[in-house]
Amino acid sequence: MxxxxxxxxxxxxxxxxxxxxxxxxxxxxxxxxxxxxxxxxxxxxxxxxxxxxxxxxxxxxxxxxxxxxxxxxxxxxxxxxxxxxxxxxxxxxxxxxxxxxxxxxxxxxxxxxxxxxxxxxxxxxxxxxxxxxxxxxxxxxxxxKGLASRPPQIPKPKQVEFIHKQAFLFDFLGKSRPLTGIEITNLCNNLETSVLVAALGTAFAQTASSEQVREYMLRGRDIAKKHIDVFSSYLKNADLPAPTSHGHEIEDTTEALFSDKLMMFHFSFISDVGVGNYGMSISQSQRSDLVLDYSRLLIEILKFAEDGANIMISEGWLEQPPMAVDRKKLAEEK
CATH class of the missing domain: 1.20.1260.10 (Ferritin, core subunit, four-helix bundle)
Incomplete structure (x- = not known):
C-alpha cells in the first residue's frame, strides 16, 4: 500500500x-x-x-x-x-x-x-x-422467492394541487390528513428495522452467556415491539399493510453462538442506525403527531444505547475510536 x-x-x-x-x-x-x-x-x-x-x-x-x-x-x-x-x-x-x-x-x-x-x-x-x-x-x-416486503402502493395524483390549510401540518381534534408517500416510506423502513431488532433480541437473549447481556437483549426486543406497535398503528389507520414479524424464523436453541461483546456491539450499531433513521423521518414528516412519536421514541433509543455503552465500558468491550488531543490535559500534566 x-x-x-x-x-x-x-x-x-x-x-x-x-x-x-x-x-x-x-x-x-x-x-x-x-x-x-x-x-x-x-x-x-x-x-x-x-x-x-x-x-x-x-x-x-x-x-x-x-x-x-x-x-x-x-x-x-x-x-x-x-x-x-x-x-x-x-x-x-x-x-x-x-x-x-x-x-x-x-x-x-x-x-x-x-x-x-x-x-x-x-x-x-x-x-x-x-x-x-x-x-x-x-x-x-x-x-x-416471494419474500420481499415492499412499501404499499398509493393512488396516482390526478392533478397538481397546492396546500391551503395548516391542518396539513397539525392534527386538529384528532382528525389527521392521509399520510404522504414519504411518510409511509419512512414508517415502513423503521418498521422493518424494528422487526429485525425484535427478532435479533430474541435470538441473542436465548444464546447470551451473561445474565446482564440477556436482560439487555430482552429489553431491546421489548422496545422494538413497542415501536412496531406505534408504527403499525399509523399504517393500519390508513388501511395500509405493515411488515410481518421474523420471530418464527428463530430456532429454539440456546447454545452460545456469538460472543456477548459482539452482540452488544451489534445492538449499539443498530441503535445508531435507528437514531439516524428517526432523525431523517422527523425532518421528512409534516404531521405533528408523527413528529411527536418519532421524537419520544428517539429519546428511548438514545437512553437504551447509553445503557448499552455503559455495559460495554464496564466489561472492557468498547474500543476507543480516534480522538482529538486533550490540550487542557496536556497543559495540566506539564
Whole structure:
C-alpha cells in the first residue's frame, strides 16, 4: 500500500476505523450464515456479502499499516462459534443481509462527501458501488422467492394541487390528513428495522452467556415491539399493510453462538442506525403527531444505547475510536 504525503483527516481516519470494526463484526455473522444456509441462492448472496466485508477490512488494514495507525481489534473468529446449532432460518439470513445492506448504503453515502484523499475516496466510492450491486442482488432474490416486503402502493395524483390549510401540518381534534408517500416510506423502513431488532433480541437473549447481556437483549426486543406497535398503528389507520414479524424464523436453541461483546456491539450499531433513521423521518414528516412519536421514541433509543455503552465500558468491550488531543490535559500534566 502506497504511503501518502497527505495525512488522513479526522473524517477519513474515523470513518475507516468505524468501517473496519463494523465489517469485522459482519464477517463473523456472515461466516455463520454461510455455514448453516441450505438454499444455494441465498448462500450465494451471503458469500458475496462476506467477500465484500473481507475485502474492506484488508484494504483498511493496509491503509492503517502504511500510516502506522494501530489496526482496531474489532471482532475475530473467537467471537463466533461456527459449530453452533442453527439459530436462524435461511429466509431470515436473506432479510438480514438486505437490512444491513440498506444501512450500509445510507452510511457510505453520508461518508463520501467528507472524504478528500484519493485512496480513501476511491475506497468508499468502490464500496458504495459494490453495496449497490449487493442490494440489487438481494432485492431480486427476495422478489423471486416471494419474500420481499415492499412499501404499499398509493393512488396516482390526478392533478397538481397546492396546500391551503395548516391542518396539513397539525392534527386538529384528532382528525389527521392521509399520510404522504414519504411518510409511509419512512414508517415502513423503521418498521422493518424494528422487526429485525425484535427478532435479533430474541435470538441473542436465548444464546447470551451473561445474565446482564440477556436482560439487555430482552429489553431491546421489548422496545422494538413497542415501536412496531406505534408504527403499525399509523399504517393500519390508513388501511395500509405493515411488515410481518421474523420471530418464527428463530430456532429454539440456546447454545452460545456469538460472543456477548459482539452482540452488544451489534445492538449499539443498530441503535445508531435507528437514531439516524428517526432523525431523517422527523425532518421528512409534516404531521405533528408523527413528529411527536418519532421524537419520544428517539429519546428511548438514545437512553437504551447509553445503557448499552455503559455495559460495554464496564466489561472492557468498547474500543476507543480516534480522538482529538486533550490540550487542557496536556497543559495540566506539564
Amino acid at each position: 502506497e504511503k501518502y504525503d497527505i495525512p488522513l483527516t479526522s473524517a477519513e481516519m474515523s470513518c475507516l476505523w468505524s468501517t473496519y470494526v463494523a465489517d469485522s463484526m459482519s464477517i463473523c455473522i456472515l461466516k455463520y450464515f454461510r455455514k448453516i444456509i441450505e438454499d444455494k441462492e441465498i448462500k450465494q448472496v451471503v458469500e458475496h456479502a462476506l467477500d465484500l466485508s473481507q475485502q474492506h477490512v484488508e484494504m483498511i488494514r493496509d491503509i492503517f499499516t502504511a500510516e502506522t495507525i494501530p489496526v482496531p481489534q474489532g471482532f475475530t473468529d473467537a467471537d463466533v462459534n461456527l459449530n453452533a446449532k442453527r439459530l436462524f432460518s435461511d429466509s431470515f439470513c436473506l432479510h438480514y443481509v438486505k437490512k444491513m445492506t440498506k444501512a450500509g448504503l445510507m452510511i457510505n453515502a453520508s461518508v463520501l462527501p467528507n472524504i478528500y484523499r484519493n485512496d480513501v475516496l476511491s475506497f468508499y466510492s468502490k464500496m458504495l458501488t459494490s453495496t449497490i450491486e449487493l442490494n440489487t442482488e438481494t432485492i431480486q432474490l427476495l422478489l423471486e
